[in-house]
Amino acid sequence: MTLIPVDEALERVLEGLAPLDHETVPLAEAAGRVLAAPLTARRTQPPFDASAMDGYAVRAADVAQAPAVLAVIGESAAGRRFAGKVGSGEAVRIFTGAPVPAGADTILIQENTERLEDGRITATAGVAAGRHIRRAGLDFRAGETVLEQGRVLDPAALSLAAAAGHAVLPVVRRPLVAIIATGDELVPPGGEPGPDQIVASNSCGIAALASLDGARVLDLGIVPDERQAIAAALRQALAAGSDIVVTLGGASVGDHDLVHQALDSEGARLSFWKIAMRPGKPMMYGRLEAARVLGLPGNPVSALVCAHLFLRPAIARLCSRLFTPDLRQAELAAPMEATGGRRDYVRATVTAGPRGLVATPFQIQDSSMLSTLAAANALIVREAGAPASEAGARCQVLMLR
Ligand SMILES: Nc1nc2c(c(=O)[nH]1)N[C@H]1C(S)=C(S)[C@@H](COP(=O)(O)OP(=O)(O)OC[C@H]3O[C@@H](n4cnc5c(N)ncnc54)[C@H](O)[C@@H]3O)O[C@H]1N2
Numbered sequence: 205m206t207l208i209p210v211d212e213a214l215e216r217v218l219e220g221l222a223p224l225d226h227e228t229v230p231l232a233e234a235a236g237r238v239l240a241a242p243l244t245a246r247r248t249q250p251p252f253d254a255s256a257m258d259g260y261a262v263r264a265a266d267v268a269q270a271p272a273v274l275a276v277i278g279e280s281a282a283g284r285r286f287a288g289k290v291g292s293g294e295a296v297r298i299f300t301g302a303p304v305p306a307g308a309d310t311i312l313i314q315e316n317t318e319r320l321e322d323g324r325i326t327a328t329a330g331v332a333a334g335r336h337i338r339r340a341g342l343d344f345r346a347g348e349t350v351l352e353q354g355r356v357l358d359p360a361a362l363s364l365a366a367a368a369g370h371a372v373l374p375v376v377r378r379p380l381v382a383i384i385a386t387g388d389e390l391v392p393p394g395g396e397p398g399p400d401q402i403v404a405s406n407s408c409g410i411a412a413l414a415s416l417d418g419a420r421v422l423d424l425g426i427v428p429d430e431r432q433a434i435a436a437a438l439r440q441a442l443a444a445g446s447d448i449v450v451t452l453g454g455a456s457v458g459d460h461d462l463v464h465q466a467l468d469s470e471g472a473r474l475s476f477w478k479i480a481m482r483p484g485k486p487m488m489y490g491r492l493e494a495a496r497v498l499g500l501p502g503n504p505v506s507a508l509v510c511a512h513l514f515l516r517p518a519i520a521r522l523c524s525r526l527f528t529p530d531l532r533q534a535e536l537a538a539p540m541e542a543t544g545g546r547r548d549y550v551r552a553t554v555t556a557g558p559r560g561l562v563a564t565p566f567q568i569q570d571s572s573m574l575s576t577l578a579a580a581n582a583l584i585v586r587e588a589g590a591p592a593s594e595a596g597a598r599c600q601v602l603m604l605r
Pocket residue numbers: 385386387389390402403404405406407452453454455456457458461483484485486500501502503504506571572
C-alpha cells in the first residue's frame with residue numbers, strides 16, 4: 205500500500221463512524237458525557253416568588269417614604285413559609301430563598317432597617333415595589349427545554365439538570381477501547397526488564413488519552429511477537445465488545461512485525477497501512493467485525509502522536525462530541541530543515557512572545573524519546589515537501605496541552 209496523506213487518513217478513520225447508542229446514568233456518573241436527548245424541566249424554578257435578600261417582606265406602599273415604622277408579624281424562612289398575609293403597616297421577617305408571603309410585594313433589606321425596643325422596625329430608606337424578589341419561573345418553567353441534545357455535561361449543565369428535577373440522564377454510551385501491546389522485549393511497568401528488554405510504556409499513555417476523552421479502557425496486556433498470540437488477543441478484544449481495538453507495535457515491515465498478518469488471519473478489512481507523516485508512518489486502520497482497529501507503531505512518540513491525531517477524533521465521534529484540534533499560528537524560534545515526502549509533527553515548546561506565540565523545536569526528534577514529548581506542549585506541523593524555514597518564519601502548531 206502507498207503512503208496516504210494525513211488528512212485522507214483521518215477521513216477514512218471517521219468514515220461511517222457514528223455515535224454509539226444511549227444509556228441512562230445517574231447524575232453522579234454523567235460528568236463529561238454527552239446528552240442523548242433534549243432535557244425538559246420537570247419543575248419550575250424558583251417554584252414560588254422568593255426573596256433574594258435577608259430582610260423584611262413588606263408592602264411597597266408602606267415604605268415608599270422613609271422613615272416608616274412597621275409591625276413584624278412573623279417569619280418566612282427558606283423551607284418554611286409564613287402562612288399568613290402581610291397587611292398595611294406590617295412586615296414579615298424573611299431570609300434569602302424564602303417564599304414571599306401573600307400581601308407583600310417588595311423586600312426591605314435588613315441593612316436599611318432599625319429594630320425598635322418594642323419589636324417593631326423602622327425602614328430607614330425607601331424601597332420601590334418588586335425589589336429583591338425572584339419571580340416564580342425566573343430560571344426556567346416546567347416543560348421548557350433546559351439542555352439541548354449533544355450538550356457535553358459540564359458542571360453547570362449537571363446542576364441545571366438536577367435543579368430541573370432529573371436524577372438520571374440519557375447519555376451516549378462510552379466507547380470501549382481495547383489496548384494490546386505486542387513485543388517479546390516488553391515487561392509491564394514496574395517489572396524488572398531482562399538484559400534485552402524494556403518497559404511497555406505505551407499502553408498506559410494511550411489508556412490515559414482514551415479515558416480522558418471519555419472512553420472505557422480494556423488493557424489486554426502484552427502479547428509476544430507471534431501471529432497466533434496477537435490473533436487470540438484480537439478475539440478477546442472483540443468478545444469483550446470493544447468499539448476500537450488499538451494494537452501497539454509490530455506495525456512495520458520487520459520479520460517480527462506481525463500485527464498485519466494477525467489482522468489478516470482474523471478477517472480484518474484494512475482501509476490503509478502507512479501514512480505520509482513523521483512520526484507514525486506505519487500506522488494501519490480498518491474494520492474487524494463490528495470494531496475498528498487502529499494499529500499504532502511501537503515507537504512511543506509515534507504511538508502517542510498517532511493517537512492524538514486519529515484515536516481522539518474517533519472516540520469523539522463515537523461519543524457524539526465535536527473534536528476540534530487546537531491549531532494555532534506561531535513564529536519559529538529556530539531555523540528548520542526542509543521536510544521530505546511526509547508531513548512532520550515536530551515536538552516543540554510554544555510560549556507567548558511580544559508578537560504572539562513562539563515555537564521552539566527540540567533539536568533531537570527521535571521517535572523513541574518520551575522525555576521530549578513530555579516536555580513539549582505542542583507539535584509544529586510542517587507539510588510534506590515544505591522548504592527549509594528561517595527563524596522568525598510563521599508556522600502552524602498543534603497544541604497538546
Ligand atoms: N525497514 C524499515 N524499518 C522501519 C520502518 C520502515 O519503514 N522500514 N519504519 C520505522 C518506523 S517509522 C517506525 S515508527 C517503527 C515502527 O515499528 P513497529 O510498529 O513495528 O514497532 P516495533 O518494531 O514493535 O517497535 C518499535 C520500537 O518501539 C518499542 N516499543 C514497542 N512497543 C512498545 C510499547 N508498548 N511500549 C514502549 N516501547 C515499545 C520497541 O521496543 C522498539 O524499540 O519501525 C521503524 N522501522
